[in-house]
Amino acid sequence: MNIIVITGGSRGIGAATAQLCARRGMGVILTYTSNAQAAESVVAGIHADGGKAVALELDVSDIKSFGAFTDAVRAELQSIWQKTSLSGLVNNAGHGLFNPIETVSEAQFDGLLNVHLKGPFFLTQALLPLMEEGASIVNLTSATTRVATAGVAPYAASKGALDVLTRYMAKEFGEHRIRANAVSPGAIRTELGGGLNDEFEALLASQTALGRVGEPDDVARVIATLLSEDSGWINGQSIDVSGGYIL
Numbered sequence: 001m002n003i004i005v006i007t008g009g010s011r012g013i014g015a016a017t018a019q020l021c022a023r024r025g026m027g028v029i030l031t032y033t034s035n036a037q038a039a040e041s042v043v044a045g046i047h048a049d050g051g052k053a054v055a056l057e058l059d060v061s062d063i064k065s066f067g068a069f070t071d072a073v074r075a076e077l078q079s080i081w082q083k084t085s086l087s088g089l090v091n092n093a094g095h096g097l098f099n100p101i102e103t104v105s106e107a108q109f110d111g112l113l114n115v116h117l118k119g120p121f122f123l124t125q126a127l128l129p130l131m132e133e134g135a136s137i138v139n140l141t142s143a144t145t146r147v148a149t150a151g152v153a154p155y156a157a158s159k160g161a162l163d164v165l166t167r168y169m170a171k172e173f174g175e176h177r178i179r180a181n182a183v184s185p186g187a188i189r190t191e192l193g194g195g196l197n198d199e200f201e202a203l204l205a206s207q208t209a210l211g212r213v214g215e216p217d218d219v220a221r222v223i224a225t226l227l228s229e230d231s232g233w234i235n236g237q238s239i240d241v242s243g244g245y246i247l
């Protein structure tokens with residue numbers, strides 16, 4: 001059985017990805033940072049469907065904790081699946097911030113950079129020794145790296161850096177036969193940045209060629225495909241999953 005780690009699997013895109021990957025026969029190690037109850041309910045749903053999953057606590061901005069997290073992943077691999085290796089990592093955890101550049105504090109800037117760039121960099125480094133030949137890494141970036149929408153500058157800049165990092169991961173990990181790709185969602189109905197109200201949703205839908213905002217499953221299907229062998233020759237790419245956001 002293929003086992004994957006998904007950061008931020010308690011809600012939104014990460015939870016949808018965890019559920020879909022489990023339905024497609026993967027074992028899932030998902031993480032949460034504050035919402036243990038939501039994470040446990042995703043795990044319970046997967047178990048009810050006959051799948052296998054476990055939730056671990058992880059703050060992706062806390063680099064010092066990654067050694068202990070890697071040990072915990074190794075222990076769960078052994079005890080639940082009798083395995084020693086991972087076949088996938090989804091760097092999904094994140095938070096949003098709507099703030100014009102003039103008002104962004106250093107702490108807000110550092111928080112975004114730590115969660116969206118430094119965390120995925122060092123978490124991938126920590127988990128790399130567990131990844132098997134043929135493994136797939138998926139990094140969640142954002143359509144805000146492609147178009148400038150006011151108020152998300154440090155968020156979009158962090159995601160832009162993660163997009164660049166993705167290509168370097170693909171280049172360097174190729175020798176281990178490990179792929180790395182970025183998935184770049186447009187507007188998706190989740191709780192990110194406080195979620196959507198009717199007015200904001202109508203604006204985002206009007207900016208999207210397919211005429212609606214995306215659902216977490218719209219993105220989860222692409223992530224699950226990138227984790228599968230069907231995508232075995234896709235490497236170092238950034239895939240826009242936005243229904244045609246601001247074309």
Ligand code: NDP
Nearest residue numbers: 008010012013032033034035059060093094188190191192
């Ligand atoms: P949600 O707010 O719905 O869920 C965020 C998830 O990330 C939760 O599981 C949360 O855990 C976890 N998380 C937040 N901060 C941390 C942290 N410091 N360490 C570990 N886990 C953390 O977000 P989405 O599902 O919308 O976002 C998923 C990814 O997709 C993000 O990287 C986001 O930037 C990206 N994205 C989203 C878009 C959208 O429109 N929604 C558009 C483009 C990109 P907990 O439940 O414990 O708080």
